[in-house]
Amino acid sequence: MASDGPLYLGFDLSTQQLKAIAVNSSLHVVSSAKVDFDADFGDKYGIKKGVLVNHELGEVFAPVAMWLEAIDLVLKRISEAGLDLSKVRGLSGSCQQHGSVWWNQEAEAKLGSLSTEKSLLDQLEASLSHPYAPNWQDHSTQAECDEFNKLFDSPNKLADVTGSAAHHRFTGPQIMRIRRLHPKVYSLTSRISLVSSFLASVFLGAVAPMDISDVCGANIWDIPGECWSKLALTLVAGGPEGLPGLLEKLGDVRKDGGGGMGKVSSYFVKKYRFSENCEVAPFTGDNPATILALPLRPLDAIVSLGTSTTFLMITPYYKPDPAYHFLNHPTSKGQYMFMLCYKNGGLAREKVRDVLPASDDASDAWKNFNSPVLDTPPMDIKKEGDRAKMGLYFYLPEIVPNISSGTWRYTCEADGSDLKDEQGGPTPVDGSKSGPKPAWDVHTDARIIVESQALSMRLRSQNLVHPPSPKFPAQPRRVYLVGGGSLNPAIARVMGDVLGGAEGVYRLDVGGNACALGGAYKAVWAFERKDKTETFDELIGARWKEEGAIEKIDDGYREGIFESYGEVMHAFEDMESKILKEEGR
Numbered sequence: 167m168a169s170d171g172p173l174y175l176g177f178d179l180s181t182q183q184l185k186a187i188a189v190n191s192s193l194h195v196v197s198s199a200k201v202d203f204d205a206d207f208g209d210k211y212g213i214k215k216g217v218l219v220n221h222e223l224g225e226v227f228a229p230v231a232m233w234l235e236a237i238d239l240v241l242k243r244i245s246e247a248g249l250d251l252s253k254v255r256g257l258s259g260s261c262q263q264h265g266s267v268w269w270n271q272e273a274e275a276k277l278g279s280l281s282t283e284k285s286l287l288d289q290l291e292a293s294l295s296h297p298y299a300p301n302w303q304d305h306s307t308q309a310e311c312d313e314f315n316k317l318f319d320s321p322n323k324l325a326d327v328t329g330s331a332a333h334h335r336f337t338g339p340q341i342m343r344i345r346r347l348h349p350k351v352y353s354l355t356s357r358i359s360l361v362s363s364f365l366a367s368v369f370l371g372a373v374a375p376m377d378i379s380d381v382c383g384a385n386i387w388d389i390p391g392e393c394w395s396k397l398a399l400t401l402v403a404g405g406p407e408g409l410p411g412l413l414e415k416l417g418d419v420r421k422d423g424g425g426g427m428g429k430v431s432s433y434f435v436k437k438y439r440f441s442e443n444c445e446v447a448p449f450t451g452d453n454p455a456t457i458l459a460l461p462l463r464p465l466d467a468i469v470s471l472g473t474s475t476t477f478l479m480i481t482p483y484y485k486p487d488p489a490y491h492f493l494n495h496p497t498s499k500g501q502y503m504f505m506l507c508y509k510n511g512g513l514a515r516e517k518v519r520d521v522l523p524a525s526d527d528a529s530d531a532w533k534n535f536n537s538p539v540l541d542t543p544p545m546d547i548k549k550e551g552d553r554a555k556m557g558l559y560f561y562l563p564e565i566v567p568n569i570s571s572g573t574w575r576y577t578c579e580a581d582g583s584d585l586k587d588e589q590g591g592p593t594p595v596d597g598s599k600s601g602p603k604p605a606w607d608v609h610t611d612a613r614i615i616v617e618s619q620a621l622s623m624r625l626r627s628q629n630l631v632h633p634p635s636p637k638f639p640a641q642p643r644r645v646y647l648v649g650g651g652s653l654n655p656a657i658a659r660v661m662g663d664v665l666g667g668a669e670g671v672y673r674l675d676v677g678g679n680a681c682a683l684g685g686a687y688k689a690v691w692a693f694e695r696k697d698k699t700e701t702f703d704e705l706i707g708a709r710w711k712e713e714g715a716i717e718k719i720d721d722g723y724r725e726g727i728f729e730s731y732g733e734v735m736h737a738f739e740d741m742e743s744k745i746l747k748e749e750g751r
């Protein structure tokens with residue numbers, strides 16, 4: 167594949183895939199490849215949707231060996247697709263957030279002396295002190311989270327310091343649990359990486375520092391103080407005597423998201439013909455990388471429809487709250503990223519789709535879902551006097567709000583009054599016949615699940631938006647959809663109906679590859695910025711062309727419809743509060 171000038175590689179190690187994407191200095195995509203964990207390794211590692219699950223304990227985790235194997239495979243695939251890796255000047259990437267990789271004492275030496283005779287798996291598996299990385303869907307750390315919130319007096323105070331209240335999946339509570347449950351693993355561990363610094367470490371041939379944005383997904387980094395929170399770390403370490411050891415395991419946090427951390431390991435030079443001058447930039451989390459996939463402005467919103475569903479905005483104001491997450495911006499000091507993350511995103515929509523009669527179009531597995539979404543009017547209000555429908559479709563215990571699994575179906579009047587539980591409790595998610603019957607049919611569920619997911623995002627982001635111009639009510643200027651689900655026109659329509667978007671709803675042309683693309687753009691900026699002063703927005707903003715990069719897929723704001731969802735938003739909030747109360751939270 168001919169291309170003049172340097173190339174940059176971006177990786178994305180997400181829940182279900184490892185993707186690689188190559189761009190040139192003009193930001194054109196030159197090549198891409200992917201490894202699909204289920205399709206490529208499902209049998210070997212016994213994973214499903216990229217992970218292993220221990221239902222009893224609420225543990226969700228991924229075999230690190232599988233990721234090591236995937237790195238070799240994705241490079242083989244992208245080389246076979248014709249990419250000349252010797253042209254790659256620099257690389258960076260994005261990885262699922264919050265997971266941790268546990269290295270033993272041999273790791274540093276092993277990473278720096280890899281032989282091309284063997285695979286990464288053969289050489290690095292023995293450098294792990296724990297074979298698994300906790301996954302962001304894990305919910306085994308309620309006890310640890312309670313201790314975090316208590317230590318800081320309240321979830322609000324913990325959020326003020328670390329950007330978030332305690333969350334099951336956050337790395338701090340996860341490390342604390344592993345120390346308690348597996349003391350031997352903990353003591354044999356010399357370094358702990360986030361998934362992003364793990365992938366960077368493999369390419370660097372040395373354990374890489376954590377990234378300034380991704381570290382905010384751990385409940386242990388003091389965002390305003392720009393340092394580790396000693397209070398939180400002392401808890402994780404089990405007391406002050408454990409603190410020095412834990413600090414050593416965590417290593418440094420790199421505050422500059424750009425520049426190079428060092429040359430790529432000779433393993434990749436010899437095996438895949440990378441140039442020996444190719445450098446490794448800091449890697450970051452998949453959500454922080456997503457906001458780098460385009461020049462995002464403060465009133466724009468991104469909805470990432472991957473395995474998780476996330477809602478992302480950037481802001482110069484640090485306004486933490488236990489209901490959402492604040493993270494440092496991955497490239498721009500003084501900017502922050504606002505994030506909501508839902509476990510019941512893509513997989514929950516798939517569950518609803520899969521009980522509908524199968525799609526009659528082999529090329530579109532979502533046709534059976536999209537038709538009822540588009541044929542059902544907003545909130546299923548067909549005529550005046552009909553009640554508005556809403557629900558929670560939680561196949562897994564949810565993050566926001568912290569509600570256990572189940573499906574609740576509620577209605578209210580169109581003006582939001584008279585909220586009513588239509589089933590008298592949740593229908594079970596395991597398909598058992600016990601418990602209440604669903605209050606409406608599955609065709610209606612298809613619309614209501616997407617609307618309710620969007621309503622939750624609108625409710626929680628309302629304080630971050632203002633009118634984009636005097637003729638619009640407060641809402642995002644643009645809504646960008648990324649991730650696998652961004653290919654879906656019916657979901658785009660509902661996002662526009664509920665969230666608005668004064669300039670419309672857009673899809674990134676790279677669709678599911680947005681975070682890998684953000685990683686590749688980060689590499690371009692990391693190595694081409696003029697000294698340290700040229701910002702990511704200046705460099706990428708000047709080179710990015712809207713045509714060919716994004717596509718308008720929905721009008722966004724529709725007067726009347728947008729307002730009708732505004733009427734029921736507080737009923738939606740009341741529904742959540744009522745269920746939380748019933749669960750004793």
Ligand SMILES: Nc1ncnc2c1ncn2[C@@H]1O[C@H](COP(=O)(O)OP(=O)(O)O)[C@@H](O)[C@H]1O
Binds near residue numbers: 181182471474512532
């Ligand atoms: N046309 C579609 N409509 C809705 N969802 C889709 C569509 N195509 C793919 N998806 C969803 O996208 C998800 C995978 O998205 P992706 O961003 O690749 O995931 P991840 O990065 O988390 O591994 C799958 O769970 C799948 O259900």
Ligand SMILES: O=C(CO)[C@@H](O)[C@H](O)COP(=O)(O)O
Binds near residue numbers: 182335383453
């Ligand atoms: O937990 C979060 C964010 O807080 C998730 O968004 C993970 O980062 C996984 O992302 P995907 O694999 O769904 O892209």
